[in-house]
Amino acid sequence: MATDRENAVFEAAIKLGALYHQFVGTPISRSTAEKVEAAIESAVSLQPYVTHIEVRLDRTLMNENPFGYSELTGAMYDAVIETKFGNAVCRAQLKFENGYPMMKILD
Amino acid sequence: MATDRENAVFEAAIKLGALYHQFVGTPISRSTAEKVEAAIESAVSLQPYVTHIEVRLDRTLMNENPFGYSELTGAMYDAVIETKFGNAVCRAQLKFENGYPMMKILD
Amino acid sequence: MATDRENAVFEAAIKLGALYHQFVGTPISRSTAEKVEAAIESAVSLQPYVTHIEVRLDRTLMNENPFGYSELTGAMYDAVIETKFGNAVCRAQLKFENGYPMMKILD
Amino acid sequence: MATDRENAVFEAAIKLGALYHQFVGTPISRSTAEKVEAAIESAVSLQPYVTHIEVRLDRTLMNENPFGYSELTGAMYDAVIETKFGNAVCRAQLKFENGYPMMKILD
Incomplete structure (x- = not known):
């Protein structure tokens, strides 16, 4: 059976995978x-099981396409x-x- | 060649198709x-070419799953x-x- | 009321907007x-109302990230x-x- | 620092969260x-880090909308x-x- 620690790790990773693929492509x-x-x-x-979430999207990568906006890409994420x-x-x-949009365990 | 009216119709529909498929599945x-x-x-x-957009999501359909939230579905949209x-x-x-999440030209 | 032609245009555009935002981000x-x-x-x-669909994804843009694969981007699409x-x-x-991932009426 | 086991758990969960949110909403x-x-x-x-993946989508839930198809929902997944x-x-x-589309560690 999985330990509490393994489950905490599992739950954190689900959310990172989810938020990445849900929102990539959004006009921004x-x-x-x-x-x-x-x-x-x-x-x-x-x-x-989420106790904290902070998402920062890198504005310096939001370069304008010919119509004046960008699309959310993996490169912009810091979560x-x-x-x-x-x-x-x-x-x-x-x-x-x-x-690469690297996901990792911090601690 | 397409008329201005056809292009206005075309551009409106792109955005409806896009917003539907970009955000369906979002925890809400x-x-x-x-x-x-x-x-x-x-x-x-x-x-x-967008001059106005209004999105209203039907709260009455946001019934709680066992973890207390919902997922954005096509049934919730009024845009x-x-x-x-x-x-x-x-x-x-x-x-x-x-x-059915019907999309149609209003006028 | 919308004409048949306007509705045909409308329906085509919905699908292009939809397929773009549904699949962008897919590992490929x-x-x-x-x-x-x-x-x-x-x-x-x-x-x-779809009578034909052909999707071609540009392999030359599928450059490998450090883990040996790519992500479907707007630049790859020809539909x-x-x-x-x-x-x-x-x-x-x-x-x-x-x-820009340009969508347009061909005829 | 994270153990190999924690990293294996982390990597599995990323993929489950990702595949869920990438493909929910796909016409099917x-x-x-x-x-x-x-x-x-x-x-x-x-x-x-993926060594095996098997995805089965429940056909019995693919009931037809007025236009004769369905949309991929969380209820259909068995991965x-x-x-x-x-x-x-x-x-x-x-x-x-x-x-609920439950994700869990099997072993």
Whole structure:
């Protein structure tokens, strides 16, 4: 059977995988980024075992296409999540590194 | 060649198809619905030829799963969009009717 | 009231907006691209008023990330759709042009 | 620092969260379900640390809307994934239980 720690890790990772694939492709710009961040955080905060979620989208990558906006890509994400399962806690991160939207356990 | 009216219709429909499939599946509840509506509206308003977008998600369908929240489904959507292309305008709607997320040209 | 031609245009555009936002972000590689194309085509072909759909994803853009695969992006798409509404037909395309996933009415 | 077992669990969960939110909303029917399953499996199999993935979508829930098809929902999913990280392995499942698309560690 899985330990509390394993379950906390499992739950954190589900949310990172989910938020990435739910929102990639969303039209976005520097002026609307805050609303998209708020929606993502509000969505993740509803999910089970989440105690904290912080999503920051990199405005410097929101370069304008010919119609003046961008699309949310994996490169823009910096998200930190905390989950609690029983007595165990997990903190994990989604952040672009070396051309890849890396997800990892922080502690 | 397409007329301005056809292009206005075309542009309105793209956005309805897009917003539907981008956001279906998002975790949502009555207390977070407003943030999701704001994010959808901000995303659509960036797209070309959009002059107005209004998204209303039906709270009465946000019934709680065992973990206390819902998922955005097609049945919840009521969206009205207006586009302008050249001198032509199109107003169109996405709304659940007879078990189907119907999209149609209003005028 | 909308004409058959306007409705054919409307229905074609819905599907292009939908397929774009449904599948962007899907992990993909040159060896799996065919299966993703087949799934997209099968999904679109179910939707109302569609008489033909062809989706081609540009393998030359499927460059490997550090883990050896890619993600479906707007730049990869070349899709042509035909819809029929009443006596009217519309053929439309999604194709990357000048840094933008351009959708347009072909005829 | 995270153990191999924790990382194997983490990687399995990322993929379950991802496949769920990437594909929910896809138009589907009993006759196209196999192609969608193949596309999902091919997508997940590309992702890091995945040694096995099997996705089965419940045809009995693919009831026809007025236009003769369905949409992929969480209730249809039965997915089992295996990941390997270092010397550790994780097997996990996504399956609808009690009105919820439950994800859990199998062993």
